[in-house]
Amino acid sequence: MQSEPLLDAQGQDEFLLGNEAVARGLYEAGVSVAATYPGTPSSEIGDVLYKLSERMGIKFEFATNEKVALEIAAAASSGGLRSFVFMKHVGLNVAMDSFVSLSGSGVKGGLVVFSADDPSMHSSQNEQDNRFLGKFAKTIVVEPSSPQELKDFVIKAFDVSEEVGHPVLIRSVTRISHIRAPVKLGPIRKKNEWSYKKDPSYVLLPENAYKAQLSIAKRIENVSAAKYQTRFDAVYGDSSTLIITSGAAYNYIDEALQMLKASARIMKIGMSFPLDLERITDEIRGAERVIFVEEGGPFIEEQVLQECALHSINKKFYGKLNGSVPTSYEMDVDRVASFLSTIYGIPFNTNKPAATIIPEREPVLCPGCPHRASYYVATLAMKQLGIRNPIAPTDIGCYTLGYYQPYNLGDFCYSMGSSLGSSSGYAMSAKERVVSFIGDSTFFHAGIPALINAYHNNHNFVLVILDNSITAMTGGQPTPETSPPFRKVDIESVVRGIGIKNVYTMDPYDLKNSLETFKKALKSDELAVIISKRECALEADRKKSPSETKIFQINQDKCTQCYNCIKNFSCAAFYFEDGKVKIDPELCDGCSVCTEPLVCPFNAIEVMD
Amino acid sequence: MVSIVFAGVGGQGVITVAMIIGRAAVIEGKNVLMTELHGMAQRGGKILVEVRIGEYKSAIIPANTADAIVAFEELEAVRNLKKLKDGGMILLSRRKIHPVSMTLRRQNYPTDAIEEELSRYNTLNVEADQVALSLGNKRVANTVMVGAVYSTGILGLSRESIIKAIKDSLPERYWDINMRAFEEGQKLLVTESAKAA
Incomplete structure (x- = not known):
């Protein structure tokens, strides 16, 4: 892209994604501070801000979770700055404790909370309607319908928030945030000056909270007047x-x-x-x-x-x-x-005879994904140790796909960090061996308190932290491990800092060593943590030139059709044709993990000339 | 008013092609809506992009109303047939990407079933990959596809707007090869209809 439409002057139409329109709206509205934890379908707002916030004069950060993000925005607003916090719908559940307090303190600088709901659950665990949470928390709720309205409502929401002194929740959905349409760019407003004064309404101890109830009711009554409503209707x-x-x-x-x-x-x-x-x-x-x-x-x-x-x-x-x-x-x-x-009472028939039943194309781990190697080895280690029916709590991320065949490692997944809380529960109650999986970003988001719980209460399970050093599923946002310019938080130090002794860091591409590590951990009679550390394959690909990538193929003379590679390793680049296994050269990532004897004992997978 | 379904698999550049057409519509001051679905996989999942040019409010194309399906993968072309109106056309860049679940079950790609479905429609093959390779860069296959879609005339957009949209989307050093790809793409369908005749 040659120009930077999101910074360009006003007046013209740009073909913007709804979430890009939100980011432009923040710039136009004179927002000073924004924070988030990445979550689809809201992630692209953060992608734009990560790239452009400095040039927009916005202080922006990826927070460790949504609650932290919301508190960052609330503090900025208390000093008169316009501040914005955004997340996917279920992120608001994480932020809920402080979200409910926002209306109690009221706001100084305009404060807008943005929730992107996901009806039909294209990439979520539920389709909760966060308008109900807005009403529950007694915030103002507005609902745009298009990318243009996303931008316009952001600006109007800040105006109303500041005029009434009350937080506003914007409810978007996938089919607004992820729609592209022409959006007319408007003028850029000046930002508010920092003007902090101590105010007891921000300290919600009972005396102040008691008084707050009256002011909440008054502000909500004010805003139900037509002069505010008609701006949006x-x-x-x-x-x-x-x-x-x-x-x-x-x-x-x-x-x-x-x-x-x-x-x-x-x-x-x-x-x-x-x-x-x-x-x-x-x-x-x-x-x-x-x-x-x-x-x-x-x-x-x-x-x-x-x-x-x-x-x-x-x-x-x-x-x-x-x-x-x-x-x-x-x-x-x-x-x-x-x-x-x-x-x-008017007849209508949309039905068109369906095409032949067509095979589903399930979401899959990318070729070269280190999670595949981790799951393969985990399955193999359990098989070798005779662990037949493990219970495998998993978590939110690309690795949730371990649920699918052939790994079948995903027995419990509610919400961010739920692998670890449930692991304590299973370790306490179940007869089966418990092996749980969590990604690095999710571990930082909500895993740490639950891991402390497990250690403190002496629960015995194996935790695998699948560490690809990025928030991969939402498009590759940084994590607390990312540096510079940020300060790197080291997962192994965090785990050891809790007091856990049984900690193993391994490279999942090294199958032989990983297998031994898994077996050691599985035989342990107390909590064991494996940190399976390897960069996300997509990130690694971005850094290497295509000429560096070796492509692999099957030597059909050596292949014995044991099918271990497609039955158990199951890389997305493999396919089956007339009894033979082949590798799609366009899809092969060149990671070479499948050439290891633990995947192909017949050395039939070779570099393509 | 035109509605087009773009279908393929994650990583194929489906969104790029739809974006160029959308941008060209904006350049002409037309209303255009584009919506995309790509589930939870970063690569290898099914991709469905819908583009509608004209005074629409819904970006999602109702069943049986799409003017064309532009597909980058055979199975994905068939998956979205319910959106295609009677007499609509399919522009298909031939590619078979096997779903992992079929590989696991050791099933062949369902070529015969797909051909049977496609034969019921006006299906035009676009040899986008071959043309791109002959131009020396397989990445310009997407621009070849843009040329093919443009040459059908269904877009109602001018050549100039599309060329500007391509240039707006790419660094200057790639303009030349992409202009050639756009031109070559326009020739492909002529050949196809000649063959059909």
């Missing part, structure tokens, strides 16, 4: 059917109505907590039937129906609460047209 169309909608779901309605040749009055809500219920009920009074179309839970629907109940407004209501609108998974034009067709 849009109403159009003339019909006795009123559709109340928000966020990504809004994008599908016009086209669905066109397909059905039907009409509706559309009320697009941009600020969904608090709501300007007076204006909404006015609209409802003028309609014959009301349909709520939201992605996620019945968030607006519940608030509005509650208000209608209080004022005895009786209309025909359709939504998630009466089963007219599906409650799970992301929306699209077909789904919206399908339930609208039932409500309107």
Whole structure:
């Protein structure tokens, strides 16, 4: 890319990813401080800031977890700076303890929390609707629908936050954050000056927390006024059917109505907590039937129906609460047209005969991935020691793919760090041997307190820290091991610092030595930690020139068709054709691990000429 | 108004091709939406990118409405057929990337089933890799593909905008070879239709 559109002057349209538009919005809004822990679908905001924050005059950092990130932003805001914290939806669970306190203290400089939800769970463990968390924590909630609105709402959210003195939660979703569209760039605002004054409302001991309840209620009441709400909302169309909608779901309605040749009055809500219920009920009074179309839970629907109940407004209501609108998974034009067709009583059929049943393409570890070598050796060591049915808690990262065949090493995975808490539980309760897996970034994020628990309470299991020195699954962000310019935190020192003696650091590419290490650890009668250390293959590839990469192939004369390489090692570059195993030269990474006798005892895998 | 599905496997440059077309639309002041899905694998997973040029709000293409599928892998072309409208075309750069689950089960690539599906549509093969190699750099296969898509005329975008979009996306030292790749790509479909005729 030649130009740097995100820094360019105002006025022009740029083809931006939703998350890039957010980053540009921060620049335009005069934000001074931003922090995050990487999580899809929010990661690209951090990628932009990592590259450009200095030139934008924004102090930005990848924090060890979302709670730390949120506290960084809260502190900056207390001194009058505009500050921003962003994460994927489940990251807000990690930040929750302090998130709930934000509304109690209120804010000085505008403070905006950004959550990218993931309906349909494209890369997540659930599809929680964080608007409910915003309401629970008594923050203002706004919902953009497009990349342009992401940028605009960031700026408006900062304005409202500062005007009212209250935090704002922006709820995005995959199909907004990960959409590209033309975005008009606007002017860059000046940043606030640091102007810190001591304020007891930031110290939420009971006396102050008690008082805070009243000021929270007052600020929320202020912001429910039309003058704030109308900055975010849009109403159009003339019909006795009123559709109340928000966020990504809004994008599908016009086209669905066109397909059905039907009409509706559309009320697009941009600020969904608090709501300007007076204006909404006015609209409802003028309609014959009301349909709520939201992605996620019945968030607006519940608030509005509650208000209608209080004022005895009786209309025909359709939504998630009466089963007219599906409650799970992301929306699209077909789904919206399908339930609208039932409500309107207009026939609609999207079904096209499906193609021949086509094989699924599961996500896989990359060729050359060090995790593959670790899983292969772990499986082999257990087989050799006769450990038949281990329980293998795993964690959040690329290595979660160890769950799939042929490794089958993934028996418990709830959330960041859950491999380690559950390992204590299994070690306490189970008869099976417990072998758990966690990545380096996840270990720093939420693994350390749980490892201290395991050591302190004398739980016996084997922990494998798969250390590729990067946050790989979200696109290669730094970790606390990354240096310079940061200070490097050494995992082995952290583990030994707890007091754990049984610590082994190994290179997973060295299969023979790794196998012995695993066996030693597995035979141990107390907690053992293996640090399997090897750089992410994608990172290593970026550093080497293509000419340095050796490509391997199978010498069919030597191959005995034992299939160990595809049955147990299972590199994504191998394929099967007419009884033979072959290597796709375009996919081979040249790591050479498959040439080791522990994978191919017949030395049939050779360098290609 | 045009809707195109781009399909392939992670690492093939599917997103790059869609990006160039999207940028060209923005250069012409048109509305364009692009959405991508790539799951949790960094490489080797299925990639689906949808591009819509025109006054759309939904980036996701409804079933049975896409004007074309531009595919970089055979199985992935077939996987997304439900989006293709009747009479829509498939531009296919021939490549077989075996799903690991099939290799584990020692299954051959499902070539016959794929050919049967493809034969029901107007499928045009684009020899993007071969052309790129003949130009001396296999990485320009994506630009060859852009040329092929452009030559169908479905984009409704000018040559100049696409050329500017390619240049905006690349360092100057790669402009020459990519311009040649774009030109060569445009010739491929002519040959294909001649063959078909």
